[in-house]
Amino acid sequence: MVVILNAFADILNPTFALRSCKFPAIFNFGDSNSDTGGLPAAFGPPNRPYGNTYFHTPSGRYSDGRLIIDFISLNLPYLSAYLNSLGTSFTHGANFATGGSTIRLPSSVIPSGGVFAKLMPKEEYFRNALYTFDIGQNDLEAGLLHNMSFEEVKASVPEILNRFSVNIKNISNWGGRSFWIHNTGPIGCLPYILTNFPSAERDNAGCAKPFNEVAQYFNSRLKETIAQLRNDIPSAAFTYVDIYSVKYSLISQAQKYGFELPLVACCGYGGKYNNSNTARCGSPAIINGTQIFMDSSCDQPSVRVSWDGVHYTEAANKFTFDQISTGGFSDPHIPLNLACHRTTN
Numbered sequence: 001m002v003v004i005l006n007a008f009a010d011i012l013n014p015t016f017a018l019r020s021c022k023f024p025a026i027f028n029f030g031d032s033n034s035d036t037g038g039l040p041a042a043f044g045p046p047n048r049p050y051g052n053t054y055f056h057t058p059s060g061r062y063s064d065g066r067l068i069i070d071f072i073s074l075n076l077p078y079l080s081a082y083l084n085s086l087g088t089s090f091t092h093g094a095n096f097a098t099g100g101s102t103i104r105l106p107s108s109v110i111p112s113g114g115v116f117a118k119l120m121p122k123e124e125y126f127r128n129a130l131y132t133f134d135i136g137q138n139d140l141e142a143g144l145l146h147n148m149s150f151e152e153v154k155a156s157v158p159e160i161l162n163r164f165s166v167n168i169k170n171i172s173n174w175g176g177r178s179f180w181i182h183n184t185g186p187i188g189c190l191p192y193i194l195t196n197f198p199s200a201e202r203d204n205a206g207c208a209k210p211f212n213e214v215a216q217y218f219n220s221r222l223k224e225t226i227a228q229l230r231n232d233i234p235s236a237a238f239t240y241v242d243i244y245s246v247k248y249s250l251i252s253q254a255q256k257y258g259f260e261l262p263l264v265a266c267c268g269y270g271g272k273y274n275n276s277n278t279a280r281c282g283s284p285a286i287i288n289g290t291q292i293f294m295d296s297s298c299d300q301p302s303v304r305v306s307w308d309g310v311h312y313t314e315a316a317n318k319f320t321f322d323q324i325s326t327g328g329f330s331d332p333h334i335p336l337n338l339a340c341h342r343t344t345n
Contacts (some may be wrong), residue, residue: 019339021178023130025093026073030134033067033185033311047282049267051296055312058282064266065314065331066303069095071321072132072180072336084210093129098154126175130339135164136184136222140214144176145196150210157218161225168229177339178235181226182217182243182324188212189251191265191273192311206263212248219244223331237342242329247312248321249304257319258303265309267297275309 016336053059054065061067073093139160143153168179187193188200188211200208219242254262267281268274279285283292298304307313312320329334334341 018338018341020337021130022337023128023178023340025125025129026069026132027093027129027176028069028072028095028132028134030069030096030132033062033137047293048295050282052297053301055076062311063314063317064297066317068134068182068313068317068321068324069132071318071325072130103212126336127177128340129176130178130180131171131176132180132182133164134182136160136215136218137187140184140187140218141193144211144214145209150214153214154217154290157221161221164222165225166231167171172233172236179229179236179238180336180339181222181239182241183222185243186212186251187215187246189248190261190274191263191268191306194263195271195273195275195309196277201259204327205248207248207251215244226331234342237340239334239339240331241324242331243324246323246329247316250319254305259315259319260303262305264304265306266301266304266313267294267308269294273309274327280308 014049028127046058046062047058047063048058052064055061061070061304138160139156140153143156144150148156168176171179186207188203189205193208194206197208197211200210203209203212206312223240226238229240230287249263250257250259263273265274265281268276269279269285269287270276276285279287279294281294281297284291286292297307301307301313302315304313305316307316321330325336327333327338
């Protein structure tokens with residue numbers, strides 16, 4: 001009877017019949033939201049209280065603890081940052097994410113073979129690795145923070161996504177077959193944005209509405225781009241992951257999920273959002289004529305969403321991972337451990 005029921009379940013939902021992918025390596029591309037030490041390798045790690053919650057010391061991550069990419073690669077050793085490659089093993093993958101980066105891949109990665117030929121311990125890892133992307137926030141913010149209008153930023157999205165498509169095709173040419181792609185989050189809910197754009201229209205959650213509308217426009221076009229990539233590269237598996245919906249739900253219904261003050265930075269100083277351009281988390285600042293060091297955070301980062309006004313707390317990152325890893329926010333609806341399979345809804 002059990003065998004019959006299992007077979008019936010496989011017919012109703014073929015996903016049940018798929019084998020776990022067991023990725024031998026993960027290669028991540030992103031910005032500071034998934035940087036595990038790239039920018040710090042070049043310019044030095046962020047100071048305390050960064051890293052206090054989990055690592056108990058600055059770890060190169062722009063958070064109090066682990067990032068979403070750390071949870072994605074939980075069954076593998078922590079991903080080594082590409083820029084921190086001296087004496088580093090890339091047996092289980094590498095992290096190309098660096099703070100401030102955009103959707104354009106590092107120039108040293110783009111040439112065919114290139115750095116991948118040096119990093120890959122085994123040739124079959126090209127095909128069997130998982131390639132994760134968490135990029136887009138900086139591409140949008142770069143224009144908005146440099147006085148481009150919202151319409152001008154929207155007009156730049158096709159070119160941004162064209163570069164993204166080229167990057168994916170390059171990786172596919174190297175052998176990449178499994179792509180796990182996050183859309184961009186609700187940038188209008190970041191304390192940094194709310195502090196710097198106080199006159200922007202607010203929505204019911206208190207977020208800057210026009211900034212989120214730009215993010216949603218980017219995400220809709222990204223989803224279209226991924227659909228086209230599925231047609232262009234039928235041998236590859238593409239999973240579009242709706243990070244935006246998860247994070248916006250967390251922020252707009254924080255109390256429901258056990259969080260509080262979702263628009264207020266845990267580590268920072270001043271104003272409604274505990275965020276300031278002149279007194280940043282982990283950095284020295286002049287407050288009322290006296291230099292102080294911003295080396296303390298809120299008492300309970302475990303119930304806070306925003307860490308430093310730009311990046312999320314470990315608790316928020318863990319919440320987001322728990323939601324997306326099941327496949328409930330993915331297109332197609334497939335969990336992370338089955339993301340090597342080409343399926344459709």
